[in-house]
Amino acid sequence: MSQEAPLSLRDPWVVRSIAVVAAIFVASVILGFMVFPLVQPNAQASSLWDAICSAAGIVRAPTSEKPIEPQFTVSPAVLTSDMLHGADAESIGRGATLAHQCAICHGPTGVSRADSPNLAGQYATVIYKELKDFQTGARVNAVMSPFALGLSEQDMVDLASYYAYLPRLPAYHPGAPLPLPRIVINGAPLRGIAPCGACHGALDNKVGSPWLEGQSAVYVKSQLEAFASNDRRNDISEQMRNIARRMTPQEIEEAAQYYASQPSPDVRSEAH
Amino acid sequence: MLNSRRLILAHLWLAFGVFGVAIVLGAWQMLIRSPLRAWISDPEWYYRSLTAHGTIMGYVFPTLVAMGFGYAITESSLGQPLIGRRWAWVGFALVLVGAVTAIAPVSLGRATVLYTFYPPLIGSPFYYIGVVLVVVGSWIWVALMAINLRAWKKANPGLPVPLAMFANVAGSYLWAWTAVGAALELLFQLIPVALGLSSTINAGLARVLFSWTLHAIVYFWLIPTYIAYYTILPRAIGGKIYSDLMMRLAFITFLVVAMPIGIHHVFGDPQVGAGFKFVHSTFTALVAIPTLITVFTICASVEIAGRLRGGRGLFGWLAALPWNNPIMLASAFSFVMLGFGGAGGLINMSYQLDATIHNTQWVTGHFHLIYGGAIVIMYFAIAYDLWPHLTGRALTDLRLMRLQLWLWFVGMVVTTFPWHWVGILGMPRRMAYFDYGDPALASDALPVALSAIGGFILLASGILFLAVLVRGQRAPVVETEPYRFATAVHPPVAVPAALNGFGLWIALMVGLTITNYGYPIVQLALRPGGAVPAVYIGAQR
Numbered sequence: 070m071s072q073e074a075p076l077s078l079r080d081p082w083v084v085r086s087i088a089v090v091a092a093i094f095v096a097s098v099i100l101g102f103m104v105f106p107l108v109q110p111n112a113q114a115s116s117l118w119d120a121i122c123s124a125a126g127i128v129r130a131p132t133s134e135k136p137i138e139p140q141f142t143v144s145p146a147v148l149t150s151d152m153l154h155g156a157d158a159e160s161i162g163r164g165a166t167l168a169h170q171c172a173i174c175h176g177p178t179g180v181s182r183a184d185s186p187n188l189a190g191q192y193a194t195v196i197y198k199e200l201k202d203f204q205t206g207a208r209v210n211a212v213m214s215p216f217a218l219g220l221s222e223q224d225m226v227d228l229a230s231y232y233a234y235l236p237r238l239p240a241y242h243p244g245a246p247l248p249l250p251r252i253v254i255n256g257a258p259l260r261g262i263a264p265c266g267a268c269h270g271a272l273d274n275k276v277g278s279p280w281l282e283g284q285s286a287v288y289v290k291s292q293l294e295a296f297a298s299n300d301r302r303n304d305i306s307e308q309m310r311n312i313a314r315r316m317t318p319q320e321i322e323e324a325a326q327y328y329a330s331q332p333s334p335d336v337r338s339e340a341h
Numbered sequence: 342m343l344n345s346r347r348l349i350l351a352h353l354w355l356a357f358g359v360f361g362v363a364i365v366l367g368a369w370q371m372l373i374r375s376p377l378r379a380w381i382s383d384p385e386w387y388y389r390s391l392t393a394h395g396t397i398m399g400y401v402f403p404t405l406v407a408m409g410f411g412y413a414i415t416e417s418s419l420g421q422p423l424i425g426r427r428w429a430w431v432g433f434a435l436v437l438v439g440a441v442t443a444i445a446p447v448s449l450g451r452a453t454v455l456y457t458f459y460p461p462l463i464g465s466p467f468y469y470i471g472v473v474l475v476v477v478g479s480w481i482w483v484a485l486m487a488i489n490l491r492a493w494k495k496a497n498p499g500l501p502v503p504l505a506m507f508a509n510v511a512g513s514y515l516w517a518w519t520a521v522g523a524a525l526e527l528l529f530q531l532i533p534v535a536l537g538l539s540s541t542i543n544a545g546l547a548r549v550l551f552s553w554t555l556h557a558i559v560y561f562w563l564i565p566t567y568i569a570y571y572t573i574l575p576r577a578i579g580g581k582i583y584s585d586l587m588m589r590l591a592f593i594t595f596l597v598v599a600m601p602i603g604i605h606h607v608f609g610d611p612q613v614g615a616g617f618k619f620v621h622s623t624f625t626a627l628v629a630i631p632t633l634i635t636v637f638t639i640c641a642s643v644e645i646a647g648r649l650r651g652g653r654g655l656f657g658w659l660a661a662l663p664w665n666n667p668i669m670l671a672s673a674f675s676f677v678m679l680g681f682g683g684a685g686g687l688i689n690m691s692y693q694l695d696a697t698i699h700n701t702q703w704v705t706g707h708f709h710l711i712y713g714g715a716i717v718i719m720y721f722a723i724a725y726d727l728w729p730h731l732t733g734r735a736l737t738d739l740r741l742m743r744l745q746l747w748l749w750f751v752g753m754v755v756t757t758f759p760w761h762w763v764g765i766l767g768m769p770r771r772m773a774y775f776d777y778g779d780p781a782l783a784s785d786a787l788p789v790a791l792s793a794i795g796g797f798i799l800l801a802s803g804i805l806f807l808a809v810l811v812r813g814q815r816a817p818v819v820e821t822e823p824y825r826f827a828t829a830v831h832p833p834v835a836v837p838a839a840l841n842g843f844g845l846w847i848a849l850m851v852g853l854t855i856t857n858y859g860y861p862i863v864q865l866a867l868r869p870g871g872a873v874p875a876v877y878i879g880a881q882r
Contacts, residue, residue: 082839090597090849093623094856101619125860126614128868149874151540254382255774259781264384272385275876 164231443471522553580646703764
């Protein structure tokens with residue numbers, strides 16, 4: 070382009086092109102930001118400025134009234150995938166000492182014989198979140214809530230680190246592994262149910278979701294029923310309540326029996 | 342003159358080689374989510390295949406075709422040896438290394454994020470780094486196109502830039518600026534999170550940045566096809582380009598309006614204001630201008646050829662056209678698919694109508710019809726046209742070539758038309774499993790089965806295409822004439838400076854990017870509370 074005269078504002082191509090593009094832009098802005106937000110039958114804009122702000126995507130409080138607070142405690146735990154990684158030996162050791170009080174129900178090796186959840190090798194984020202929720206009252210259980218009440222933040226981190234550190238033993242209950250039921254592998258898309266296995270193991274595991282292999286069928290079933298009846302509501306964004314409400318009793322039974330019959334993920338991968 | 346034959350052949354062979362892999366994956370995906378086969382029960386394999394298919398077909402294949410064809414255009418239309426051939430090989434190596442780096446983690450199940458990334462899903466950093474290497478390799482090509490044009494202009498002051506090169510450089514500049522959106526997303530958002538430097542990501546901002554790339558990338562894919570319409574088709578059928586000016590106008594219009602329109606891909610996203618959605622919708626409509634200019638000019642050019650061949654009357658020239666010529670056949674098929682695809686696109690670009698088909702199989706049908714159909718069939722035509730000049734061996738399997746093009750056309754129609762239909766019925770896209778036994782989905786079963794059959798027709802056509810090229814590589818050596826492009830009926834003596842360079846159009850393209858994207862991007866980047874926890878692929882296994 071070095072040999073050509075540089076484009077100047079005296080070149081009609083330059084002036085006209087810019088004018089045409091600018092005209093189209095201005096016209097579309099007038100229509101999109103001013104006219105349409107005001108003339109639509111269900112328009113909510115109260116003034117021209119209001120319409121422009123709304124069309125620009127500025128977040129505004131819809132009303133001046135305060136949002137309605139839920140009548141129950143909402144879980145304050147925020148989980149990210151890098152939380153509680155790389156726990157030091159001291160934390161695990163402290164957790165082991167604290168865990169003496171848990172052993173009566175959750176087993177001395179973190180594997181329960183009492184239809185309480187197995188904790189050995191469970192994700193640290195999961196244990197931390199449940200302790201936190203029991204402490205704040207987002208989750209309520211006659212046995213667990215008093216235990217959690219006295220724990221400090223560090224205690225909960227230590228307990229989570231300890232149980233995550235324990236080896237995943239084959240659970241107490243399993244018989245022969247059952248075949249995959251549809252609800253675990255496919256979910257029920259038409260009812261908006263994702264496969265159980267997409268978060269809880271069998272297909273994939275997601276942050277904040279416990280792996281369920283080898284858990285007591287009684288426990289899994291009771292929790293699904295508690296989610297369905299709204300008795301338990303510490304799930305993030307109501308994910309589990311929405312799913313459990315739409316599951317049939319048969320699907321709940323199948324999912325619980327399937328997971329209870331599976332060896333823990335580590336044992337399974339060694340067997341392969 | 343084609344001096345860099347090895348370079349161009351390397352690009353095209355790699356392009357069509359990876360295309361061969363990706364098309365097998367595509368056909369397999371069509372089959373396993375159709376009612377023709379029992380569900381494989383593990384969606385991971387489906388999504389892994391989908392990610393590889395999209396990454397190859399979206400990033401690697403068309404980029405290599407544009408690069409290889411671009412080098413061929415540079416040498417043959419400018420009549421000068423390629424400047425910077427070593428750099429061109431560096432670019433090629435980067436694309437190759439990038440493609441392998443990206444696909445390896447996908448194959449291992451560490452980057453099942455689909456080719457459009459979908460944060461907060463986060464895959465292996467190698468996947469994103471591989472994609473960046475592909476883009477960097479292609480940017481070397483962009484720089485070489487600019488350098489070569491500049492050298493030619495210096496040696497030929499005041500002469501009109503040959504049409505093929507003009508369009509080719511327009512395409513390269515469009516790509517350079519288009520890729521910036523995804524590059525920003527990759528470098529400042531995805532790669533830091535994938536490397537573990539941060540565990541949260543502003544997904545809304547990432548989606549808007551990706552939309553910057555996502556629409557115009559289609560026009561980058563389209564540019565070689567349009568170059569072939571204008572500069573290969575008329576020559577191949579013994580005609581001339583109807584108008585030099587129209588062709589220049591079409592490409593500079595693409596440069597200006599192809600890019601600042603991508604927000605129509607996020608019509609369903611709440612983080613973008615409705616006003617900006619409307620502005621982008623308006624500018625998307627303007628893409629009709631270069632498209633209709635092209636439809637008119639190419640039909641006129643073809644009519645000239647038909648009449649030169651003795652065609653008479655209102656439609657007699659159509660019968661006089663050389664329908665045995667694969668280039669003619671491919672272009673006609675391409676136009677039909679472009680017509681249907683473009684008509685479907687009118688629904689996608691309209692803010693209100695889009696709501697009826699947003700995120701349904703309609704969209705997948707649409708972009709397969711436009712890209713896989715109208716665009717890729719012309720990549721075949723380009724290869725058929727260019728191959729003898731690259732290998733020095735004639736392609737003599739005209740029947741096989743016609744059969745291949747017919748299969749591609751029929752396969753694409755059989756695949757995408759039912760795909761559009763089930764989209765209207767509400768079948769969502771990006772899902773691995775459908776329970777066709779449910780009464781609510783039973784009506785999807787037949788169209789989806791048809792669509793899967795179409796996928797296998799396409800696979801057969803793809804295999805035939807590769808077979809034609811391989812056989813061409815083994816044919817006896819012949820004398821080939823210099824490769825040349827079609828010329829206009831009235832070749833220009835002088836063109837306005839504005840239409841012989843890109844300064845004004847690049848300024849308008851960047852200016853429109855700022856007006857159409859500036860505020861949404863800055864607002865999303867600065868607004869607190871936009872970050873959400875990243876979901877790492879395979880993080881907890």
